[in-house]
Amino acid sequence: MEAIHNEEAKSYFSRELLTWYRRIKRDLPWRMNQDPYRVWVSEIMLQQTRVDTVIPYYERFMNKFPTVRALAEAPEEEVLKCWEGLGYYSRARNLQAGAREVVQRYGGIVPDDKAAVAGLKGVGPYTTGAIMSIAFNRPEPAVDGNVMRVLSRYFCLEDDIAKPATRVGIEKLAQSLIPKGAAGDFNQALMELGALVCTPKSPSCLPCPVMEHCSARWAGRETELPIKTKAKPPRPEKRVAVIITGTGAYEGKILVRQRPDTGLLAQMWELPHLLVPKDQEPLIDAADQSESNASTAEAGEWLTRSMEAETGLLIRPDRWLMDADHVFSHIHWKMRIYLADLGLDAIGATGASLAAETAAAYETGSLRSEYRWIGPEDMETLAFPNVFIRILREYWT
DNA sequence: AACTCGGGGGT
DNA sequence: ACCCCAGAGTT
The missing domain is CATH 3.90.79.10 (Nucleoside Triphosphate Pyrophosphohydrolase)
Incomplete structure (x- = not known):
């Protein structure tokens, strides 16, 4: 990971991306408010799962388990049934275990505390950053596949995004880009750009709000990046x-x-x-x-x-x-x-x-x-x- | 670092 | 067919 990035390109990126997001952001169910429980549930469901797939599950789930306490007190089989078809079922069990922990240790209130959130079952580095930034507006990075793709292209990074060390490096970069007081919106802006514009196969560069200073675009390499080693076939x-x-x-x-x-x-x-x-x-x-x-x-x-x-x-x-x-x-x-x-x-x-x-x-x-x-x-x-x-x-x- | 853990949509 | 997705836990 390069130690120095062009400061001008960075501030331009942060400013333009945030402005763009606030203009075009999608009206998604978990954006109704910043209730930490709603954010938490959405982030767990969205792990390795597309927005359009999650939406109906999220509506049903929040209707059935509207609060941390409701989820904590529910029979486990009902939670699993509500997750049926969504995949990665340990997410559902871990989420409920986390809800029970929040009830027992934090009185049913999701704590505004990075270490406490990171300690919840099923909450890893990405989800910790997502909850802290979106629910509490804390300046923590939330680096998922979208963010690694967007930043790899914008800064022309050639590190293999399949390697854990690359994510750690990109987290530092992402954190340095967060505009003061706008962590939640900026992190969501990065992901929104990755999902709607800077897509894996054929990115839509012309409407991209940061195309002007995108290194990969200037190099004509936007479709070559990010670099990622292939997964083994099943x-x-x-x-x-x-x-x-x-x-x-x-x-x-x-x-x-x-x-x-x-x-x-x-x-x-x-x-x-x-x-x-x-x-x-x-x-x-x-x-x-x-x-x-x-x-x-x-x-x-x-x-x-x-x-x-x-x-x-x-x-x-x-x-x-x-x-x-x-x-x-x-x-x-x-x-x-x-x-x-x-x-x-x-x-x-x-x-x-x-x-x-x-x-x-x-x-x-x-x-x-x-x-x-x-x-x-x-x-x-x-x-x-x-x-x-x-x-x-x-x-x- | 490599493997385990679902299912679906985009191209 | 292949790739990827608002990743985390285990070994």
Whole structure:
């Protein structure tokens, strides 16, 4: 990071950007006032998530949990349900943990104190600066991807913005640019410019309020900057999921389970599924939509054995239903979904009259606690990842 | 420093 | 297809 920047270019940038922002800023729900709780919730939702995606979630969330105390006192599952589909679900849990901490330690008032805010769960360097500047107008930098892009271009910085050290350097630069008494507006102006004008692919330089002194523009390098190392592609995982239909008392219901409370999609509900080992992928791929051939039967047998070994459920695959792909930032699920029922014959039931009894035994006895029978109406209370929402919607229609 | 953690929109 | 997004936590 260069130690010296042109002071003239810097003061011009700060002045023109702030003026521009105050003229054109968007009317967003979290800009209604500077309530620190509203700012906090918005900043957590906006982490790695676009404004247009956040808006409806934000409205629902603030309606349901209008105050720090309301959020702190809510059941965790309701918070997770309200976050359903937004992704990065630990944000929701951390936000509520933070709300509970604010209630216990600060009497329900978000403290006007950098160290205290930075200590809240889920609040890192960016969010600390955003809350301190927007809610309290403190001169703290709030450096996100937009800001790194804008400043990399304006000052023609060639540091790799994927490296943490680069963000630290840009934070110092960003702080030095904050106009006196206008931290909140200026930080939002930087992000507004990045979102609306100085966009990643094809920046709109002509309407840009600071084009005149933009180093990258003068060098004709605005599309080359910022420099960022490429992310690794997500690793592929072949998975087989099953829609297990109930019988007897559970007629019309299917079996779902809740994920562990840490890790990927923690505490979300899902269809039972398992990872297909690399050497078994050909077997699963060979089974296709064709009614009943040898390869389909083989795949079904493999599924039955593997499901019992991993989940304790003795299932009886019926037929292939659909395939579904789901891409996380680090994993690519290639899912094959089968219809099945519980292998009642195999566990001793000889007639349909025993079906309900056997199924009940699954619920009270050998059915592990994370499993539940649900109908379509239960989708309104349990939180599912989008991939399973899509599959179940398809199944029930 | 590298990896984990969702999901969708823009190009 | 690929990139990126008002990033943070863990290892």
